[in-house]
Amino acid sequence: MSKIIWFTGMSGSGKSYYSDCIKEILEKENLRVNIIDGDLIRDKYKIPVGFSFNEICQNNKNIADICKKEYKKFDITIVSVITPYESIRKDIKKIFKNDLFYIYVYSDIESLKERDTKGLYKKADMGLIDNVIGYSEKSIYEEPENADLKLNTSSNIEPKKNIELLSNFIHLKIL
Secondary structure (H helix, E strand, O other), X not given: OOEEEEEEOOOOOOHHHHXXXXXXXXXXXXXXXXXXEHHHHHHHHOOOOOOOHHHHHHHHHHHHHHHHHHHHHOOEEEEEOOOOOXXXXXXXXXXXXXXXXXXXEEOOHHHHHHHOOOOHHHHHHOOOOOOOOOOOOOOOOOOOOXXXXXXXXXXXOOHHHHHHHHHHHHHHHHO
């Protein structure tokens, strides 16, 4: 079967959270699941990642390469990485074709700033950093044109509803 669920969205939107939730659900169904998380990849492979357009695209391509080497070993590979540009998402889709499903994890800015698990939005507001993807003026996030599913993770949305929506989507469209 070997399918890829690729979560895209801004920092703090819930990509890793929903990746972990869905992994737990799928493993209970005896599926072999692998998670490739952008934060963990950076630590594991010690790849220095910058925030220019080209550096971000290269990082996304590196993650796609890691995914390509590993995903056939699993029933489901879950990738959780910002992947902010439509052009790179299209390039990745060309590699994996019908094996890849994009999940756009959307949250309004106020909810992202409330969560701010990494302190990035606070640092940006203080002028300490100017490269928060989708928040800083020079670092945009392009909403996906053709996501297979959009999860709204704003503060007024119950996470349980998104988990149910995601689980139903996976069972109806992927498995």
